[in-house]
Amino acid sequence: MRVAIIGASFAGVAAALEVRKKFKQAEIILLEKQSKLGYIPNGLHLYLDKKIASLEEASFITEEQLQQQRIQIHLSSEVERVDVAQKQVSYQSPAGEDTLVYDKLIIATGSSQLSQKISGCDTTRVLKYKRFHEAEDALEKLNNSQQVTIIGGGQIGVEAADLLQKNGKQVTLIENMDYVLFKYFDKEMIEPLQAEMEKSGVTLHLNQTVSSVEETDETVVAHLLNESIVSDTAILAVNVRPDLRFLGDQIKLHTDHTIVVDRYLRTSEKDVFAVGDCIQLQFGVDKDTFYIPLINNAIRTGMVAAANLVEPILPFKGSLRTIGTSAFDYYIASTGMTEEESLFYTHPVSAVRQKIKLSSLPTAETATVKFIYDKESRVLLGAQLLSKANILDKINTLALAIQTNQTLEDLMQKDFFFHPVYTNLIETTNLVTWPDVRWGAYED
Amino acid sequence: MKIENFLEKHEIREITIFQKLVLSGGQVGYTEMVDHLDISKASLDKDLEAITFRFQSISSNVRIDYDGHMISLFMGHEFSLEQIYQHYLRQSIKVSIISYLYEHQEFTITQLAQKLTVSESSLFRKIKELNSYLKEFQIKIRNGRLQGEELQIRYFYYQFYWYIADKSALASRKNDDQVERMTQAMENFLQATLDPESKQRIGVWFHISKNRVNSRSKVYKTLHQQMEPYHEDPMYHKVRTMVLRFFSRYSIEVDEEEGMMHFIFLLAFPILSENDFHEYTLLRGRRTPTAALDTYIVETIIIQYNLRKLPYMLEREMYYFLSQIHTRMYFFKGDIEIYDYDAILAKEKKFTGKDLLSFAKQLRDISIGKLSIEETAGDTLLKMELLKYVSLLAIVTFQTATILQIGIDLKMESIYTKALNQLLVMNMQHINGTHIEKYNPKKDYDLILTNVPKGQKDHYGKAKVYVLSEILSPFDQKNIQEIIQNM
Numbered sequence: 015m016r017v018a019i020i021g022a023s024f025a026g027v028a029a030a031l032e033v034r035k036k037f038k039q040a041e042i043i044l045l046e047k048q049s050k051l052g053y054i055p056n057g058l059h060l061y062l063d064k065k066i067a068s069l070e071e072a073s074f075i076t077e078e079q080l081q082q083q084r085i086q087i088h089l090s091s092e093v094e095r096v097d098v099a100q101k102q103v104s105y106q107s108p109a110g111e112d113t114l115v116y117d118k119l120i121i122a123t124g125s126s127q128l129s130q131k132i133s134g135c136d137t138t139r140v141l142k143y144k145r146f147h148e149a150e151d152a153l154e155k156l157n158n159s160q161q162v163t164i165i166g167g168g169q170i171g172v173e174a175a176d177l178l179q180k181n182g183k184q185v186t187l188i189e190n191m192d193y194v195l196f197k198y199f200d201k202e203m204i205e206p207l208q209a210e211m212e213k214s215g216v217t218l219h220l221n222q223t224v225s226s227v228e229e230t231d232e233t234v235v236a237h238l239l240n241e242s243i244v245s246d247t248a249i250l251a252v253n254v255r256p257d258l259r260f261l262g263d264q265i266k267l268h269t270d271h272t273i274v275v276d277r278y279l280r281t282s283e284k285d286v287f288a289v290g291d292c293i294q295l296q297f298g299v300d301k302d303t304f305y306i307p308l309i310n311n312a313i314r315t316g317m318v319a320a321a322n323l324v325e326p327i328l329p330f331k332g333s334l335r336t337i338g339t340s341a342f343d344y345y346i347a348s349t350g351m352t353e354e355e356s357l358f359y360t361h362p363v364s365a366v367r368q369k370i371k372l373s374s375l376p377t378a379e380t381a382t383v384k385f386i387y388d389k390e391s392r393v394l395l396g397a398q399l400l401s402k403a404n405i406l407d408k409i410n411t412l413a414l415a416i417q418t419n420q421t422l423e424d425l426m427q428k429d430f431f432f433h434p435v436y437t438n439l440i441e442t443t444n445l446v447t448w449p450d451v452r453w454g455a456y457e458d
Numbered sequence: 459m460k461i462e463n464f465l466e467k468h469e470i471r472e473i474t475i476f477q478k479l480v481l482s483g484g485q486v487g488y489t490e491m492v493d494h495l496d497i498s499k500a501s502l503d504k505d506l507e508a509i510t511f512r513f514q515s516i517s518s519n520v521r522i523d524y525d526g527h528m529i530s531l532f533m534g535h536e537f538s539l540e541q542i543y544q545h546y547l548r549q550s551i552k553v554s555i556i557s558y559l560y561e562h563q564e565f566t567i568t569q570l571a572q573k574l575t576v577s578e579s580s581l582f583r584k585i586k587e588l589n590s591y592l593k594e595f596q597i598k599i600r601n602g603r604l605q606g607e608e609l610q611i612r613y614f615y616y617q618f619y620w621y622i623a624d625k626s627a628l629a630s631r632k633n634d635d636q637v638e639r640m641t642q643a644m645e646n647f648l649q650a651t652l653d654p655e656s657k658q659r660i661g662v663w664f665h666i667s668k669n670r671v672n673s674r675s676k677v678y679k680t681l682h683q684q685m686e687p688y689h690e691d692p693m694y695h696k697v698r699t700m701v702l703r704f705f706s707r708y709s710i711e712v713d714e715e716e717g718m719m720h721f722i723f724l725l726a727f728p729i730l731s732e733n734d735f736h737e738y739t740l741l742r743g744r745r746t747p748t749a750a751l752d753t754y755i756v757e758t759i760i761i762q763y764n765l766r767k768l769p770y771m772l773e774r775e776m777y778y779f780l781s782q783i784h785t786r787m788y789f790f791k792g793d794i795e796i797y798d799y800d801a802i803l804a805k806e807k808k809f810t811g812k813d814l815l816s817f818a819k820q821l822r823d824i825s826i827g828k829l830s831i832e833e834t835a836g837d838t839l840l841k842m843e844l845l846k847y848v849s850l851l852a853i854v855t856f857q858t859a860t861i862l863q864i865g866i867d868l869k870m871e872s873i874y875t876k877a878l879n880q881l882l883v884m885n886m887q888h889i890n891g892t893h894i895e896k897y898n899p900k901k902d903y904d905l906i907l908t909n910v911p912k913g914q915k916d917h918y919g920k921a922k923v924y925v926l927s928e929i930l931s932p933f934d935q936k937n938i939q940e941i942i943q944n945m
Contacts, residue, residue, distance in 0.1 A: 130711060196703070197706055221695075252711070253706070268708075269708075304707040304708065305708050305709040355703065357643050357647055358703075360642060
């Protein structure tokens, strides 16, 4: 069996490794457009955060590791056409045009930051750095910039604002909603971070949309409705999107141009699978599917597609859009539905917040936890965390609670270890009803 | 444009046959029909044959019979003229062209000619005809696409699917669950209660929006200028947030203008309840072109009607309807004439007894001036909005009308008096805004009808007196009606 995988980022590599594990004899060929393998997207942030000494270190896999697994990798190979009837992939490699015949095909081409609405955003002073070569270029330009405008207040935008500001840059951030990180957090939960952001000198333009970007000799100008922002460089931190033009109209797509897949990640064409940032995923409890481009989803879908190559045995469980990061001295994490987003949900939803000490010591830090749950069944639907201490891992417990349909009452008596140095009377993610332990308002 | 613009000449004639039959109690003589249609006997025979063929499959519900002398209509109790119209529209080539364009967004002449099984030349002709009607919407079919401002395209499609094409087909073709959830979300975001018809309207609008959201090269030039005064509107903010949040869950880079178009739709059509709209008026800016005009027109009506105290609920109602009229006038061009303009005018006049048209025209002209609307020939929208002003004035007339008190004071033998009093009361009861009864000396009246010449009776106070020449004569009745209208 010859398995061709288009794209060697997280989804493609995870799929390749899983195929090898399941099918010892399979011939596995990875086709990657980039010249470098295994770069961690936005590795630039790790560098700016001084976690790595050079961009080269931002790597999650090497060619050697793949070769050890008998996985062939073709770098600088851009797929131009797929012929699903002939089971053939045509691609352009450094050696010229080439064709590959497959038995099974996995599409894992990922996504990139691109905007068709912001005219002029493809100029050289507007930086994108998801790929290695983009990051190298961005780093050089950022080093020579004093003023940086960030377009988009999502996870990338907020992290970038924090790091650039710490690196002495003058940062302006533009977000089209009325607060940052709106996809993952409710307004009141992110309020402390946003306040800290402004306190540290970041200029925020909320409820504003960039209509166009203009480049001059020395500067870049972002045009908003009633004003224009001039800076040395700008960072395009808008939502990512897949580019699947090479498929033509051979495979069924959604209205948003992602590939339609079933629970086993099979596309409309036999023996063709799609994973990672190319597809929509089931979100939470509703049957609805959404576009949730996260690395964790890329890896999990890559593994599931590999498991279903020969026969459909493992349905994909869906995504809770779980994220965790730190910025402006706060650790923040989110999973599942937000309260604001619950307006799209068909059932009535309630929310409760608790501010809780993280240990039994007098110097204990606190964490704010928000639970979003179905009003009738009291099943947990979403959770958000914010703290000055690193509580990021705790979001995974809450994600599992949602995935396994736990109710608020289940959360109240979730088993936990007690140790005065590490826990309060009750563990952070257990719902607490005692006013002394819980700080702040309890809303139920 | 008119609904019949989607039909061919012979189809319109066939519908006229149905209309004539409905208006004549279901039966019309053959010769009378020939005269009515002003066609040859051979043509009428052909039309009747065509009708029989067209309604073959549903002949148990509707059919036309002809026995050599009389043409008669059979129509089931649950069938109406409206459905007959729909039957014709469903088979219309022009409707099919628009539906195809909606679904595929782009077409080639060969492709479409094959699909509709018509010749390319005849397809060209139909498109040319359609373009002449679409002109008032400021859109046109060109190079296999519908071109024009995006808001105008969506507005046209909305009117088309609401009034012309089968909207249930639209719903079943698409993912209905998603539209239902979006409607629910709209209710949640606006904290409003939508009735089933509003939900259906929003459903059609969302289908169209979903269909158009990804289309290439959308034009928003006019929309930007028009929306400028509305950027701070609280409802616009809510709608914008909802739209951005909704699309943030898909791999769609949504246009800023998407929220603007939803906002306009909500205000231009009866979506919000009168109560929810009132809540919104308490928060909205007073200086937007439409809000300022609403106030100006309400004040103009108050002055014209000399209303010292406007009933509170009536004022709310006036704002509710005026806001829809003005939003449509400000943002949209063109309309589909779905009601017969003259027939509605005639009906309003019959009930109010007043000619409201001239004042309505005055109001519309004020609005055209205040909103700086460039009048274009054949814009049905301005004509239809005029009709709405008339209707609004009729509502105001009804609700503020003072009831004229009329007393009948006949002097003759009591047996005659009693009988004639009854007859007069019955005969004049239909005149709106009047209360008529036998004269009671203890009460005040606005008008006294008597058969005793003036001068012989002077205790009627301030009441106007009319002396009947011949009780129940058409002459007297006409005069009395005129007096009432002028009072």
